[in-house]
Amino acid sequence: MAQRDQEIIDIKADSTESRRDFLLLATTTIGAVGAASLAWPFINSMNPAADVLALATTEVDLAPLKPGQAITIVWRGSPVFVRYRTEAEITAASAVKMNELPDPQTDEARVKKSQFLVVVGICTHLGCVPLGQRPNDPKGEYGGWFCPCHGSQYDTSGRIRRGPAPRNLDVPPYVFKSDTTLLIG
Amino acid sequence: MRKNAIVRWIDHRLPVVNFIEKDLIGYPEPKNLNYWWNFGSLAGIVLVVMILSGLFLSMHYTAHIDHAFNSVESIMRDVNGGWLIRYIHMNGASLFFVVVYIHIFRGLYYGSYKSPRELLWMLGVVILLLMMATAFMGYVLPWGQMSFWGATVITNLFSAIPVVGPDIVTWLWGGFAVGNPTLNRFFSLHFLLPFVIVAVVLLHIVALRIHGSNNPVGIDIKNDSDFIPFHPYYTVKDLFGLGIFAMVFAGLVFFSPNLLGHPDNYIPANPLATPPHIVPEWYFLPFYAILRSIPSKLGGVLAMGSAIFVLFLLPWLDRSKVRSATFRPITKILFWLLVVDVLILGYLGGKPPEGWYVIFGRIATGWYFLHFLLFIPLASWFETPHALPTSINLSIKEGTATAIASAKKKGVR
Ligand code: HEM
Numbered sequence: 001m002a003q004r005d006q007e008i009i010d011i012k013a014d015s016t017e018s019r020r021d022f023l024l025l026a027t028t029t030i031g032a033v034g035a036a037s038l039a040w041p042f043i044n045s046m047n048p049a050a051d052v053l054a055l056a057t058t059e060v061d062l063a064p065l066k067p068g069q070a071i072t073i074v075w076r077g078s079p080v081f082v083r084y085r086t087e088a089e090i091t092a093a094s095a096v097k098m099n100e101l102p103d104p105q106t107d108e109a110r111v112k113k114s115q116f117l118v119v120v121g122i123c124t125h126l127g128c129v130p131l132g133q134r135p136n137d138p139k140g141e142y143g144g145w146f147c148p149c150h151g152s153q154y155d156t157s158g159r160i161r162r163g164p165a166p167r168n169l170d171v172p173p174y175v176f177k178s179d180t181t182l183l184i185g
Numbered sequence: 186m187r188k189n190a191i192v193r194w195i196d197h198r199l200p201v202v203n204f205i206e207k208d209l210i211g212y213p214e215p216k217n218l219n220y221w222w223n224f225g226s227l228a229g230i231v232l233v234v235m236i237l238s239g240l241f242l243s244m245h246y247t248a249h250i251d252h253a254f255n256s257v258e259s260i261m262r263d264v265n266g267g268w269l270i271r272y273i274h275m276n277g278a279s280l281f282f283v284v285v286y287i288h289i290f291r292g293l294y295y296g297s298y299k300s301p302r303e304l305l306w307m308l309g310v311v312i313l314l315l316m317m318a319t320a321f322m323g324y325v326l327p328w329g330q331m332s333f334w335g336a337t338v339i340t341n342l343f344s345a346i347p348v349v350g351p352d353i354v355t356w357l358w359g360g361f362a363v364g365n366p367t368l369n370r371f372f373s374l375h376f377l378l379p380f381v382i383v384a385v386v387l388l389h390i391v392a393l394r395i396h397g398s399n400n401p402v403g404i405d406i407k408n409d410s411d412f413i414p415f416h417p418y419y420t421v422k423d424l425f426g427l428g429i430f431a432m433v434f435a436g437l438v439f440f441s442p443n444l445l446g447h448p449d450n451y452i453p454a455n456p457l458a459t460p461p462h463i464v465p466e467w468y469f470l471p472f473y474a475i476l477r478s479i480p481s482k483l484g485g486v487l488a489m490g491s492a493i494f495v496l497f498l499l500p501w502l503d504r505s506k507v508r509s510a511t512f513r514p515i516t517k518i519l520f521w522l523l524v525v526d527v528l529i530l531g532y533l534g535g536k537p538p539e540g541w542y543v544i545f546g547r548i549a550t551g552w553y554f555l556h557f558l559l560f561i562p563l564a565s566w567f568e569t570p571h572a573l574p575t576s577i578n579l580s581i582k583e584g585t586a587t588a589i590a591s592a593k594k595k596g597v598r
């Protein structure tokens with residue numbers, strides 16, 4: 001036994017020590033990389049599945065809408081607000097100075113036809129649906145939308161004016177297929 | 186050593202009986218523990234109640250957005266005794282937090298987080314975090330309006346993380362909004378996490394066993410006259426406490442099962458309409474108040490996280506060698522102010538974020554952080570603690586007040 005211990009010590013003292021260290025390090029590294037790359041498919045399995053991603057587009061007919069009215073459409077499981085804005089609302093939205101806005105953006109940059117404002121109806125704070133679509137809803141001080149969750153207020157261009165939300169309401173990708181047919185997505 | 190040959194045979198190979206005798210029944214405990222020390226074992230019992238009631242609920246529950254709400258209603262109306270099992274699970278979750286919060290404040294008052302129990306304390310904070318995650322995901326399962334919107338708001342907290350935030354949220358949801366994939370994974374995790382909690386609780390107990398329980402005067406056990414065996418003394422005391430607890434529990438379950446819940450959760454989830462006033466379950470309200478008092482999205486999220494994270498640092502923020510606040514005149518006052526502050530935060534968290542509520546919310550949030558980051562460190566430097574009693578035994582014989590006086594006379598510190 002003592003004889004063997006001696007041998008082991010001898011081997012350690014030898015120059016092979018660095019070779020062993022290298023082999024150990026290499027094995028550990030390969031093992032760790034292997035384990036990490038095996039973890040990825042599992043993590044990735046929690047990302048949206050193909051059928052969820054395939055939910056592409058939604059088409060709506062805006063012909064029945066009159067100035068001052070609004071409708072809510074479901075796109076990819078989320079509400080999209082379409083508001084047929086009055087002349088007064090459009091002028092109010094474009095009159096705002098950029099330095100008054102927490103997230104500066106001109107009204108023209110947010111619409112394709114100035115009478116129709118199309119925005120994703122999800123508060124950019126923590127995801128509640130702001131009020132302001134129905135005639136008797138509170139619309140906040142800026143005449144747009146009011147989020148009941150933590151009090152964010154949006155204007156008639158869907159831009160954040162006051163409250164904890166960091167960004168303007170998102171504008172989804174959309175095209176007008178005709179004067180009144182809207183294709184979202 | 187046991188007489189019974191079979192027991193001896195087994196113990197020689199698997200020392201379970203030995204463990205029970207040495208580490209549970211005969212374990213020496215300080216003999217001056219008061220009723221605040223009941224809440225640890227109580228928390229363990231409630232955890233078992235949650236796992237058992239949850240297991241039976243899961244036999245009838247369907248984790249699908251089209252069926253979840255109805256399956257819970259069927260548990261309430263059709264399943265034999267289903268209403269009882271669900272009300273036990275629902276109110277058990279609330280009482281779990283009551284018990285654990287008391288347990289935590291006990292530790293804060295008596296300095297149980299101090300050396301050599303820092304890791305014990307930190308494991309406790311980990312348990313609190315796991316409990317919060319479990320309860321949050323459980324509340325999503327019945328798929329009512331509060332379930333849905335609570336899930337939306339809380340998962341959106343992660344979108345505050347710079348750059349990768351939105352991708353993380355999509356990953357958490359498994360879609361572009363809270364939906365069926367979200368409900369499914371929340372059910373899986375809600376089933377798993379309680380067992381992770383059990384594992385951390387075991388570590389918590391291992392850490393406890395090394396240096397034993399702290400006690401109301403916060404001094405170490407010095408000799409045989411300072412302790413008594415766990416059984417029968419504390420088994421009986423814990424059982425008595427359990428009896429009282431069971432009465433409160435039964436009172437809630439049978440007479441007012443929805444007292445602590447929100448009526449909106451009996452409305453099926455509607456992804457297109459947020460209820461006018463959404464609030465989390467009561468046990469999250471203080472943290473929710475902190476979230477809302479910071480007028481920036483990332484700031485609010487960071488503040489809420491820090492409110493718990495600061496507890497991890499507490500053992501090092503408090504420099505005092507004296508554990509129990511009984512002997513620390515300033516810390517004692519600070520402790521009670523913190524209790525009031527957290528109650529105020531809880532009250533404000535349930536109010537709409539307008540006018541004075543916001544102002545008071547900011548003051549109370551400020552106080553919470555100042556308590557841990559400024560007042561406690563300062564107090565631990567500058568306050569002069571009372572002289573400590575010479576032993577646990579003496580502190581009982583003479584009563585704490587006279588023990589302080591006599592120790593002063595003898596000049597013992
Ligand atoms: C740490 C322990 C646990 C906590 C704090 C907890 C908390 C909760 C909460 C707050 C709810 C929502 C109750 C409601 O409002 O309806 C819930 C529901 C549920 N839990 Fe748990 N739970 C725990 C353990 C478990 C376990 C271990 C299981 C499964 C084995 C489970 C299965 C369920 C099921 C199926 C539901 C949905 C039915 C319902 O909503 O009543 N739970 N849980």
Ligand code: FES
Nearest residue numbers: 123125126147150
């Ligand atoms: S989610 Fe709209 S203000 Fe917080």
